[in-house]
C-alpha cells in the first residue's frame with residue numbers, strides 16, 4: 566500500500582493508478598481487536614505536482630469488519646466502503662490539517678515512500694461504531710447467568726433467586742441468626 570515517490574515524480578502531473586488488496590486480519594478500535602473478514606481493496610490513484618511538491622491521492626476502499634454488540638456480544642458485520650481525497654504536502658508545519666472534505670497530511674520530501682495503510686485504517690474507523698448494537702432495543706445478557714435475553718423472551722433469574730431464599734437450609738440459618 567505504498568506510494569513510491571520516485572515513480573510519482575517521474576510521472577509528474579500524471580494520474581498513477583493504485584489497485585491493491587491486502588489482508589488486515591484485525592484492527593484495534595477502542596481497546597478492542599476487531600476481526601477484518603474481507604481483504605482490504607484499494608483502488609484509485611495519485612498525482613504528483615512539482616510545484617510545491619504536492620501529492621494528491623484519490624482512493625476508494627472497501628472491506629468488512631466484525632464488531633460485537635455491546636449488550637449481547639453477538640457479532641455485527643460492518644461493511645466499509647469509502648471514498649477519500651487525501652493530499653500530502655512536504656514540510657508542512659502541522660502534521661495534519663483539512664480544507665473542506667480534503668484531508669491534508671505532512672510528508673517528508675526526502676522520503677522514498679508513503680505508506681497509505683495507516684491513513685486508510687484511520688478513515689476506515691470513522692465508519693465503525695464505538696457503541697455498536699445488534700438492534701436498537703437489544704435486551705442484552707442476563708447479568709446473573711449470561712443468557713441472551715433476545716433469544717429467551719421469558720427469561721428470569723429472579724424467580725430462581727426467590728427459590729433460593731426458600732431453601733430450607735437457608736431458613737435454618739435465618740433462625741440461628
Ligand SMILES: [Zn+2]
Nearest residue numbers: 634637699703
Ligand atoms: Zn445485541
Ligand SMILES: [Zn+2]
Nearest residue numbers: 707709710722
Ligand atoms: Zn439468567
